[in-house]
Amino acid sequence: MNKEIKYCDILLTNGSVVTVDDERRVLEPGAVAVSGNRIAAVGAPEDLDHYRAARVVDCTGKAVIPGFVDAHTHMFQSLGRGLGEGMSLYPWLSEFMWPYAQAISTREAWAGVRLTALEAARAGTTAVLDDHYAPVDLETTVGVARTIEEVGLRGVTARGIYGRPAEVTRHYDIPDYLFALTPEEELEITRAAVEATAGRRVSVWPSPDGNFIERELICDSVALAHELDVGWHIHCSAPQTDPAAYVSCYGERPVEWMHRAGLLDERAALAHGVWLDDNEVAYIGEAGAGVAHCPTSNCYLADGAIRLRDLRAAGAVVSLGTDGSACDHRQDMFEQMKQSVFVQRLTTLDPTASHAEEALCLATREGAKYLGIDAGVIAPGKLADLAVIDLNRVHLQPLNRLVSTLVYAARGSDVTMTIVGGEVIYENGASTKVDEGEVIAEARARSAELIERAGLHGLLSPWRERPDSGAGGADGSSSR
Ligand SMILES: [Zn+2]
Structure with missing residues (x-):
């Protein structure tokens, strides 16, 4: 039976979709269609092949999870x-x-x-x-x-x-x-x-x-x-x-x-x-x-x-x-x-x-x-707040059990895409919203000024304990 063609803004397809929905479905592979700021459909890639997307993101080798x-x-x-x-x-x-x-x-x-x-x-x-x-x-x-x-x-x-x-x-x-x-x-x-x-x-x-x-x-x-x-x-x-x-x-x-x-x-x-x-x-x-x-x-x-x-x-x-x-x-x-x-x-x-x-x-x-936000799961009608994680990293191999690997082995830097309300805010190493170099440079400069003005420079000591203070410097002889 021919399915009626539907249109969406983003189609994330061929990834491992951990829905965290009421049935806790894990679709390997799965696909997620995003329309406007909401999730339009979730299913196996072939179940969503009638979606025509303004942007298709191939998520092969990646996990898609709720943000x-x-x-x-x-x-x-x-x-x-x-x-x-x-x-x-x-x-x-x-x-x-x-x-x-x-x-x-x-x-x-x-x-x-x-x-x-x-x-x-x-x-x-x-x-x-x-x-x-x-x-x-x-x-x-x-x-x-x-x-x-x-x-x-x-x-x-x-x-x-x-x-x-x-x-x-x-x-x-x-x-x-x-x-x-x-x-x-x-x-x-x-x-x-x-x-x-x-x-x-x-x-x-x-x-x-x-x-x-x-x-x-x-x-x-x-x-x-x-x-x-x-x-x-x-x-x-x-x-x-x-x-x-x-x-x-x-x-x-x-x-x-x-x-x-x-x-x-x-x-x-x-x-x-x-x-x-x-x-x-x-x-x-x-x-x-x-x-x-x-x-x-x-x-x-x-x-x-x-x-x-x-x-x-x-x-x-x-x-x-x-x-x-x-x-x-x-x-x-x-x-x-x-x-x-x-x-x-x-x-x-x-x-x-x-x-x-x-x-x-x-x-x-x-x-x-x-x-109190209508998000947190990958299900139709929910806000399209999503994270895409690269599963091809060395520390995630061999990928025998996805949820354990995500919780115990993965880390923030494995995320390749972050989507909030259908908007891609981070992708492939860079924010789409702010100039990262400027953000970091400003934070560094203002941090130095603030630490000085707040009188916290004593906390900057590069080594906190004295070498003779015993394990962990637990004698309270900190340099602060
Ligand atoms: Zn707190």
């Missing part, structure tokens, strides 16, 4: 890549990240964001939640969202909200300058930023930035998210000390309070959620709230291991995030997938605690749910 969702990153931090080695979270914040955040200018933040977005696009990431907390004026915040768009990604700029120090703040060595705006100013700027980006590829959400700010401001931020019909974001219990400080101050744990205050629902996008008790896991699960798991960051800062199986069994939407280049060092979701499995296996001593298929789901379809 990755980086559910928690801090793009402005990339100018500090490599600094702050060997610290736990709060020294890392007070000696490195907070001075960095205090000193960074609008232009520097945009340069860092542009670099990070470019790195992500090159590694097959199509959507991000960028937790942006410095500087947080309206112009910078909206400019951050626009910069991510310029590079071609979609997603959210979550505007960090601090307001006034809270009772719990004194448990931390948090500098006053983070609390520069009144709660009213915070909410006003956030509202304006959300409205200025409504309906765009990258929109702004409120991000009351952790459980160390005033509870009332967290509640008001969540109310604003509801009013403006967007999600909201918060750092939640990454280090063990966070719930401990909360209990000593308020007599209850952070997620217990958020549950009791009625804040948890599907709009809630929590970052980390490492230290949760059974009740907190149940509350997050019942609410269908999101948790961005950042395994590499949790290892780097020695925070701990998330209760992945418990959270997912309870109903939480668990996604994966890099947590930014300052504590992850790479915007590479392949690394997150691998680490998410390894962290579970190592801490449970159970090799069945997680697996490659689960990691790929977290990085794609669960990430899309977390961000």
Whole structure:
């Protein structure tokens, strides 16, 4: 029977298509037709031979997967890549990240964001939640969202909200300058930023930035998210000390309070959620709230291991995030997938605690749910957010089992094409959207200026430990 001729914009054909759809189909070979910003059809190449495409991409020897969702990153931090080695979270914040955040200018933040977005696009990431907390004026915040768009990604700029120090703040060595705006100013700027980006590829959400700010401001931020019909974001219990400080101050744990205050629902996008008790896991699960798991960051800062199986069994939407280049060092979701499995296996001593298929789901379809975007799977009608991976690389041979190879052996630099909403934003070694040489040159120059101005040059020491300090320099004799 002759099929009716159909037209599409891009036809990716003869690749191995890992759909991550409801049936978890892997088509070897498969084809994907893209029409406008959506996927028009998926199937075996012969099933789609009636499509006439403006552009046919032969994907022989390549994998086609849903684009990755980086559910928690801090793009402005990339100018500090490599600094702050060997610290736990709060020294890392007070000696490195907070001075960095205090000193960074609008232009520097945009340069860092542009670099990070470019790195992500090159590694097959199509959507991000960028937790942006410095500087947080309206112009910078909206400019951050626009910069991510310029590079071609979609997603959210979550505007960090601090307001006034809270009772719990004194448990931390948090500098006053983070609390520069009144709660009213915070909410006003956030509202304006959300409205200025409504309906765009990258929109702004409120991000009351952790459980160390005033509870009332967290509640008001969540109310604003509801009013403006967007999600909201918060750092939640990454280090063990966070719930401990909360209990000593308020007599209850952070997620217990958020549950009791009625804040948890599907709009809630929590970052980390490492230290949760059974009740907190149940509350997050019942609410269908999101948790961005950042395994590499949790290892780097020695925070701990998330209760992945418990959270997912309870109903939480668990996604994966890099947590930014300052504590992850790479915007590479392949690394997150691998680490998410390894962290579970190592801490449970159970090799069945997680697996490659689960990691790929977290990085794609669960990430899309977390961000509330109609993507994350390769299925007709979904947004055409896709990554194409070269399977002919030496480190991927012999290719016996595709999903395991993608999760454990592949890396961001194996991506040859990234497509967002039907638009090719990266192809064969170059961004189609920005001049990579200019992005890199600007980031280098602005990084040097920023490190100097922030007084962080002490962190540049080429070798951190003294040769006589023993294994790993664990005597605290760092040169910082
Ligand atoms: Zn973070």
